[in-house]
Amino acid sequence: MNLKEKFRHVLNFPKEGIDFIDITTVLQDKDAFKYAIDSLVNLVKDLDFELIVGPESRGFIFGAPVAYVLNKGLVLVRKKGKLPYKTVSVEYELEYGKDVLEMHIDAIKPGQKVVIIDDLLATGGTTLSNIKLVEKLGGEVVGIAYLVELTYLGGRENLKGYDVRSVVQFESSLI
Ligand SMILES: O=P(O)(O)OC[C@H]1O[C@H](OP(=O)(O)OP(=O)(O)O)[C@H](O)[C@@H]1O
Numbered sequence: 208m209n210l211k212e213k214f215r216h217v218l219n220f221p222k223e224g225i226d227f228i229d230i231t232t233v234l235q236d237k238d239a240f241k242y243a244i245d246s247l248v249n250l251v252k253d254l255d256f257e258l259i260v261g262p263e264s265r266g267f268i269f270g271a272p273v274a275y276v277l278n279k280g281l282v283l284v285r286k287k288g289k290l291p292y293k294t295v296s297v298e299y300e301l302e303y304g305k306d307v308l309e310m311h312i313d314a315i316k317p318g319q320k321v322v323i324i325d326d327l328l329a330t331g332g333t334t335l336s337n338i339k340l341v342e343k344l345g346g347e348v349v350g351i352a353y354l355v356e357l358t359y360l361g362g363r364e365n366l367k368g369y370d371v372r373s374v375v376q377f378e379s380s381l382i
């Protein structure tokens with residue numbers, strides 16, 4: 208399966224100059240979706256951990272099935288104001304904006320090992336804030352896995368010291 212060719216590039220979305228990687232073309236293709244989930248499972252199955260952290264919204268799509276297959280718990284990171292119980296929060300920046308992310312204060316127990324799963328690594332801003340939330344609660348990030356890594360944005364450099372893994376890499380922007 209050439210998974211890389213299954214992603215649609217939408218140029219200048221949501222802003223001028225962005226080569227947006229559209230995952231919907233992978234999701235709607237049953238073989239590509241299965242291959243994507245299986246690949247993520249294979250990428251993290253050697254790690255020793257209890258929980259997967261999935262950031263809203265595309266992180267849910269990939270974090271949940273991997274947690275199910277590997278028999279792990281799933282912790283949701285949501286955008287401000289969506290979680291019903293008490294939260295820890297952190298402000299973050301991404302390739303095209305700014306926002307606040309939150310996690311329930313009892314989502315992770317001190318010492319628990321977690322793996323963060325998201326669809327895509329761009330600047331690493333989202334993941335850094337996910338790490339901050341996990342570490343605020345005393346959790347340990349033992350791995351971070353993405354379906355797609357945009358290596359030309361250097362996100363991995365912002366995540367030094369962490370075990371960063373990805374299924375597919377794009378080395379240059381089409382813009
Ligand atoms: O590495 P970064 O520069 O932080 O960018 C990557 C993040 O951006 C996208 O999410 P987005 O915030 O657009 O939200 P969505 O999943 O709800 O579309 C993507 O799903 C990653 O979480």
Ligand SMILES: Nc1ncnc2[nH]cnc12
Nearest residue numbers: 225226227228302327329
């Ligand atoms: N270029 C991009 N394509 C898809 N999702 C993104 N999130 C941040 N940058 C992105």
